[in-house]
Amino acid sequence: MSNDTVLVLVVITALAFDFTNGFHDTGNAMATSIATGALGPRTAVAISGVLNFVGAFLSLAVAATIASGLVATGKVTLTVVAAGLAGGIIWNLVTWLFGIPSSSSHALIGGVIGSTIAAAGGSAVLWHGLVSKVVLPAVLSPIIAAFVAACGTWLLYRITRSLTDGARKHGFRIGQIGSACVVSLAHGTNDAQKTMGVITLALIANGTVAKGSNAPVWVITCCALAIAMGTYIGGWRVIRTLGKGLVEIESPQGMAAESASAAVILLSSTFGYSLSTTHVATGSIIGTGLGKKGAEVRWNVAGRMATAWVFTLPSAAIVGATAYGIAYGIGGTIGVIIDLVILAALSGFIFWRSRATKVDHNNVNAEWTGGVSPDKVPAETAAA
Amino acid sequence: MSWINLTALWKIIVFGLIAGAGLPALFAGGLYALSLGPKTAHVRAAGVDGDIDSDVVVGGSVLGMVLAAIAFLIILAAIGWSVYEIYTLGHPAPAKK
Numbered sequence: 360m361s362n363d364t365v366l367v368l369v370v371i372t373a374l375a376f377d378f379t380n381g382f383h384d385t386g387n388a389m390a391t392s393i394a395t396g397a398l399g400p401r402t403a404v405a406i407s408g409v410l411n412f413v414g415a416f417l418s419l420a421v422a423a424t425i426a427s428g429l430v431a432t433g434k435v436t437l438t439v440v441a442a443g444l445a446g447g448i449i450w451n452l453v454t455w456l457f458g459i460p461s462s463s464s465h466a467l468i469g470g471v472i473g474s475t476i477a478a479a480g481g482s483a484v485l486w487h488g489l490v491s492k493v494v495l496p497a498v499l500s501p502i503i504a505a506f507v508a509a510c511g512t513w514l515l516y517r518i519t520r521s522l523t524d525g526a527r528k529h530g531f532r533i534g535q536i537g538s539a540c541v542v543s544l545a546h547g548t549n550d551a552q553k554t555m556g557v558i559t560l561a562l563i564a565n566g567t568v569a570k571g572s573n574a575p576v577w578v579i580t581c582c583a584l585a586i587a588m589g590t591y592i593g594g595w596r597v598i599r600t601l602g603k604g605l606v607e608i609e610s611p612q613g614m615a616a617e618s619a620s621a622a623v624i625l626l627s628s629t630f631g632y633s634l635s636t637t638h639v640a641t642g643s644i645i646g647t648g649l650g651k652k653g654a655e656v657r658w659n660v661a662g663r664m665a666t667a668w669v670f671t672l673p674s675a676a677i678v679g680a681t682a683y684g685i686a687y688g689i690g691g692t693i694g695v696i697i698d699l700v701i702l703a704a705l706s707g708f709i710f711w712r713s714r715a716t717k718v719d720h721n722n723v724n725a726e727w728t729g730g731v732s733p734d735k736v737p738a739e740t741a742a743a
Numbered sequence: 744m745s746w747i748n749l750t751a752l753w754k755i756i757v758f759g760l761i762a763g764a765g766l767p768a769l770f771a772g773g774l775y776a777l778s779l780g781p782k783t784a785h786v787r788a789a790g791v792d793g794d795i796d797s798d799v800v801v802g803g804s805v806l807g808m809v810l811a812a813i814a815f816l817i818i819l820a821a822i823g824w825s826v827y828e829i830y831t832l833g834h835p836a837p838a839k840k
Binding site: 380417418419487490491495499503504506507508510511514515518519521522523525526527529530531534537541544548587610614618619620621622623625626627628630632736 | 745746747748752754755756758759760762763764766767768771772775777778783799800811818819822825826828829830832833834839
C-alpha cells in the first residue's frame with residue numbers, strides 16, 4: 360500500500376527531526392558545565408545523551424498535547440505531517456548554523472501548523488490550544504526561569520561568601536554536574552515526547568492506531584534513541600552561544616541556572632505544557648547574570664535570540680506550508696518523496712556551509728569575540 | 744476554558760523557587776558546613792578580602808560534615824522523589840479512559 364510507504368517516510372523524517380532536536384538542544388543542559396570546565400566537552404555530551412534516552416521513557420503527558428491539542432487531528436494527513444516535519448528540520452538547521460538556541464518545539468509545532476493551514480485552512484488549527492499551551496508558556500517560561508535562577512544565584516554567592524574562590528569553584532562544580540544531569544533527563548522527558556506525539560499523530564492519520572491512543576512502545580524507543588544520538592553528536596555552535604555568548608559563567612551560576620531550568624521544565628511537564636527547554640535554559644542563564652553583582656549580560660546576543668524566537672513559529676510554518684504545497688502539487692507518494700529529497704539536499708547544503716566556520720569540542724570554549732565562530736588564533740585552540 | 748491556567752502558573756513559580764533556588768541554596772549551605780573546621784581556619788581569619796588562594800573545601804569539623812551530609816542527602820532524596828512523581832504522573836493507568 361502506498362499509504363504505508365508514506366507512513367514509513369514520515370516516521371523516518373520524524374526521527375530525523377528528533378535527531379536535530381537532540382543536537383540543537385545539547386547546550387540547554389550542558390553548555391554551562393562545558394563553559395566552566397566542570398565537565399570535558401566529550402564527557403558532557405555523552406552523559407547528556409544517556410540521560411536523554413532514559414528521560415524519554417519517563418513521562419507521556421506532553422506527547423498527548425501535541426497529538427491532540429493543537430490541530431484538528433481529523434484534518435491531518437500523512438503528507439501534512441511530513442511537510443510539517445520538513446519545516447521543523449529546516450528551521451532547526453538554519454538556527455543551528457547561526458548558533459542561535461531557538462526552540463525545537465516551536466519549529467516542530469510551527470511546521471505542522473503551517474502544513475495544516477495549507478492543507479485544510481486556518482479552521483483546522485486549534486488556536487486557543489496554540490495560544491494557551493504554546494505561545495503564552497513560551498513568553499512566561501523564560502521570565503520565570505530567569506527569576507528563579509537570579510534568586511538561586513544570589514543565594515549561592517551569599518551563603519558561600521566566606522569560602523575562597525577556589526573552594527567555591529571546586530564545590531559547585533559537583534552541584535553543577537548534578538543539576539545539568541537533571542536537565543538532560545528533563546529534556547529527554549519533554550522533547551522526545553514531541554516527536555512521539557507527531558509519530559502518533561501520523562499513525563492516527565493513517566488509521567494504524569485508534570484516535571486518542573498513547574504512543575506505542577516502539578515509537579518511544581526509536582524516539583529515545585534518535586534524541587540521544589543527536590545529543591551525543593552535540594550542537595557545538597549552540598553550546599558555544601549559550602555557554603560563552605550570553606554571560607561569562609562561574610560554577611555557582613552554572614548550578615543555579617541548571618537547577619532553575621530543571622525545576623521549571625519538570626514542573627511544567629507535569630502540567631502538560633510543551634515548554635521549550637531552550638527558552639527556559641536561556642532565561643535561566645540570563646537570570647544568573649542578573650543575580651550576581653558585577654556580572655554582565657550581553658543583551659545584544661540575548662536580543663538576537665529573542666528575535667529568532669518570535670520568528671520561529673511563523674518561519675517554520677511557512678516552510679511547512681511550502682513543503683505541503685510542493686507535495687500536493689506533485690501529488691501522491693512521489694510528492695512526499697520529492698519533498699524529502701529537497702529536504703535532504705537543503706540539510707546537506709547547510710551542513711556544508713557550517714564546515715566553513717567549524718565549531719567543535721576543540722574550540723567550543725574559545726574567547727567570545729562577538730560571533731559564533733571563534734577567531735582562528737592558534738594559541739586559543741591550544742588552550743582549549 | 745481560560746487562556747491561562749493561573750493555578751498551574753503559581754504552582755510553577757512557588758515550587759520552581761523551592762526546587763530551583765531552594766535546593767541549590769541547601770547545597771550551598773552544605774558546602775558552607777563542610778568548609779567549617781581547623782583546615783580552613785586561616786582562610787576565615789584572613790576574612791573575605793584576605794585574598795588567600797586555597798581550594799580546600801573540607802574544613803574538618805565533624806559536625807559540619809554531618810550537617811553537610813544531611814543537606815546533600817535531602818537534595819538527592821528530593822530529586823529521586825520528583826523523578827518518581829513524574830514517572831507516576833506520566834503513566835496514567837489506561838483503564839481510566
